Amino acid sequence: MYDKAIRTLEFDKIKEQLLNYTSSAIGRERAAQLQPSGDLEEVAKWQEETDEAAKVFRLRGNIPLGGIFDIRPHAKRAQIGGMLSPQELMEIASTIRAGRVLSRFFEEMTEDGHELPFILEYINNLIPLHDLQQTISYAIGEHGEVLDSASENLRMLRNQLRTNEARVREKLESMIRSSNAQKMLSDAIITIRNDRFVIPVKQEYRSNYGGIIHDQSSSGQTLFIEPQVIVQLNNVLQETRVKEQQEIQRILIELSAVVGEHTHELLQNVKVLAHIDFLYAKARYAKAIKGSKPALNNEGRVKLYKARHPLIDEKEVVPNDIYLGEEFSTIVITGPNTGGKTVTLKTIGLCTLMAQAGLHIPALDGSETAVFQSVFADIGDEQSIEQSLSTFSSHMVNIVEILKNFESNSLVLFDELGAGTDPQEGAALAISILDEVYNRGARVIATTHYPELKAYGYDREGVINASVEFDVESLRPTYKLLIGVPGRSNAFEISKRLGLNDWVIEHARGHVGTDTNKVENMIASLEDSRRQAEKDREEAEDYLKQAEKLHKDLQQQIVEYYAQKDSMIEKAAEKAAELVDKAKEEAEQIISDLRRLRFEKNAEVKEHELIEAKRRLEESAPFIGRAKKQKPQLQKQAHAFTQGDEVKVISFDQKGHLIEKISDTEWQVQIGIMKMKVKESDLEYIKAAKQKETKPLTNIKGKDYHVSLELDLRGERFENALSRVEKYIDDALLAGYPRVSIIHGKGTGALRQGVQEYLKNHRSVKRIRFGEAGEGGTGVTVVEFK
Structure with a gap:
């Protein structure tokens, strides 16, 4: 189902990159088996597992994956009665230990409050096998050597070996230290030949030592002789070594038998450890490519934000937004060669295969991809000399195979559809093939040179044109995908930039049909509009970020x-x-x-x-507050404060109006939008309140009518609040206030919204705004009148 697409889209190269992030041979083998799946639930589970591993990597960095070996051959051979080597037994003990260390690592993470349900499901399947590990470790060292502690008999035999070796060396050292040794020996050293201790004797003195000759130098002047006096000692030493090897063999057979009893558990542990290594490799790979977990669906919907081709250097690749499956199910990309059309095809194809294989994709968070039942791709020139197939024939073989096998829930990618034959026939064939795939409900992206296919996107619902941008100024492609804008010919512009005479270009234009010119002008206009819109959007985003x-x-x-x-x-x-x-x-x-x-x-x-x-x-009375400018007591007593008087609060050096008398010594004073209690002794009289003119037979309130500078609506029902606002605005206008404040509080925002909607539509309101930090913030609306 995916084999052809895997080769064509180079998914194998993705797997090769993934292998570099594994930590063990078994993890590498598991990663090499990676294949996409068409099952939505399975793919969703794989993505969750990768996301959990990425979470662990983000929180803790590397995890303890050292000491893991592929012990499956060892376990299977032990199961059928084979004897394992010390090195193989050491690898088994090391792998068991690695599993236990890994289990402790994830247990500590869960104790710290991190939820890892998918990984813990695998970790819980690890069998500790602590006794087997201890049994092996007691007998086999970390470097694969059999320890003296393996058995009492082995310890005794090795003690005997050390004692006998000491006797042999002592005897030989006495011989090489003798007075004649310097003359008869080539060198005063003790060496070993054929597992027996010998000394290097000059050829002419061989008879002085007797014994057995085991070797001679390349010149023949030195003989390595085992003197007769130590032959018996060497024999005893050799016999002890044979017994040691027999004891080691017995120990290894015994340990191998114990391993064979736990073959099933060992194989299960290997499987779990391989999968954990594989998951962590996916997490590390996702970090390397700056990948993200995509949302999944089985409705053929694809939304890739700033998607990048994962096999192109990050510094060179151009990210693109790619949409498919909602308003349109077919994209026809037109434009010149080397513009990036094929890269776009491979990007969406690879991102799809990666997502369906449980890998994070090289796109921004929030991207979405469909889980397709199958993915088909006909990309590149696959001309076969052996089969005598032309480029066109090679493409048609692939297309025929695709048309036989694709289903409605398939993604089909065509590169240069209809190329390699007569342009008129090729374009007609391309349209027919696209119709066939489109009518059967598959998602399809096709690239082409044929201008006839530009009209195809306009004539059919669910089909859209696209192109890859080309910069005429620099004569280079920008590799930017433009969905909704068909590609246009840049031959005339490029020729002009390269110096071709204007009259030649104008003459060439005369050979191009009027309709073609109109289409090209329309496309040019679309591109200009798109550039301006993109520029405006970027500026708006900048303003939004600043705000x-x-x-x-x-x-x-x-x-x-x-x-x-x-x-x-x-x-x-x-x-x-x-x-x-x-x-x-x-x-x-x-x-x-x-x-x-x-x-x-x-x-x-x-x-x-x-x-x-x-x-x-x-x-002794405390003095609190700033110094007051004291007025003569007679001035204060000379005026009796009344409601509405304009006064100055001495301690704050601010003017205000008296609202009402609270007690014999305190007044409530309005200072701006604030109301506060002030002692009468802290007030300085400025001027009296203006007297209201009494008019008979009317209750109309004029400028002299006292209206508060703020209206408090907190706790009011919505309908009552709007009624009070309406009346208050009328009173404030009659009072001649340039600005008032309405306190509605923050709450759910319903009252605030209702008040502001009413104020926006009032003919006398010039502007409204929220209060400043010292005015009550968003809990207050400040109203300015015209």
Whole structure:
């Protein structure tokens, strides 16, 4: 189903790249078996597994995959009674240990709160085999050697070997240290020949040592002799070595038998470890190609955002957006050679095969691809000299095979459809083939040179033209796919840029039909419009990014402002508390001093002493707030404040209006959009409120009628709130206010939206905006009147 497409689209090269990210031979073998699937559920599971592995790679980097070997041949040979070598037993123990380390790694991740259901399903199938690993490790070392601890008999035999070797060496060393040794020996060393200790003796002194000659030098001047005095010692040593090998063989046979009993478990562990290595290779490969997990569907819908050909260098490849399967099911790409049409075909074909094989695709997040039952591709010149087939014939053989086998849920890719024969017949044949595939419901992308196929995209619903952009200025293709814009001939423009005379070009234009010129002009206009639209879109995106950044910065500043405000209020409260505590202490001290004076002087307290105590008591009162500009008390008393008076709040140095008297000493004052309670002593009179003119037989409110500068709608029902807004706007207009504020709160936004919709349609409203950070933000709408 996919074999031909795999070869044509070079999916095998994707697998070769994937193999480089495996960590073991069994993982490499598993990756080499990678094939796409047409089952949506299976592909979805594969993608989830890859995504989980990518998550692990992102969180923890590399995972412990060292020490894994392909132990399947060892286990199978042990199962039929074969004896394993120490190296093979060591590989089995190492693989078991690697499985246990891997299990602990993923258990720790789950304990940290990371959910890995698919990977844990495989890890839970690993069988620990801890006893088998310990049994092997007790007998076999990390480098594949049989340890003394393998058995008591082996330990005893090796002790005997070491003792006998020491005796032989001691005897030979005494011989090479003798007075005649320097004359009779070629070199004063002990060496080994045929597993027996010997010394190098000069040819002429061979009879002085007797014994057995085991070897001679290349010149024949030196003989390697086992002296007669150590022959017996060497015999004993050799016998001990034979016993050692027999004991080692017995140990290996025994261990092999134990391994054979666990063959099934070992093979299962190998399968799991191979799959984990394979999953992690897919995750590492996805990172390397900057791949993403695509959404999947079985409806033939493809949406690839900034898709790249994975086999082209990232610095050179041009990303493209490719859409198929919603508004149109067929794309016809026209344009000149070397423009990138074939690369586009291979990009969508490879991305489809990669997704259906469980690999992440080289496209942006949010991309989507269909799971096709089959993928067919006729791409490239496959002319066969042996079969005497022309380019056209070679293509037709492939096309005939495709038309026999494709189904409605198939992706079909045609490169240079109808090429290699008479242009008129080739174009007609291309249209007929496209009709056949289109009518049977498959998704198809075709590239062609024929101008007749430009009209094909306009004449049929569900078919769209596309082209690959060509820059006439630089005479180079940009490799950018333009869906909806057919390719146009650039021969005249290119010829002009290269210096061909204008009269020759104009003469050539005269040979081109009027309809063709109209089509080419239309295509040129479409390209200009598309470039301008793309430029405008990029500018809009830049503005949007700037606005989002500014909005984010403002939000951060608001947060910092309120945090700083709260901190300052808290510090002020702490300072006030300290001042109050200090005042209390002073008061207590003053009272204590008065009592002491009364008792000490029998209540005969002089007047000046009381005055001094009173002064100290007054001075102990805390002073909070900024310095006030004190006015003569007589000026304050000269005017009785009334509602509506314009006043100045001394401590804030701000003007406002008196709204109402709260108590004998406090007024509610309107300062801008803020209402606050202020002590009468902190108020400075500016001027009286304007008196309302009373007009008989009317209740019309004029500019002198007092209307609040803000309307609070919080807690109101929607209908009541709009009624209050309408009345309030009329009152504010009559009062002559240039600007007012409506407090609607944030909440769900329904009240805010309703209020703003009403204000936008009001004939007297000039502009509305949300409040600034100090005005209530999005919970307040500020209204400016015309």
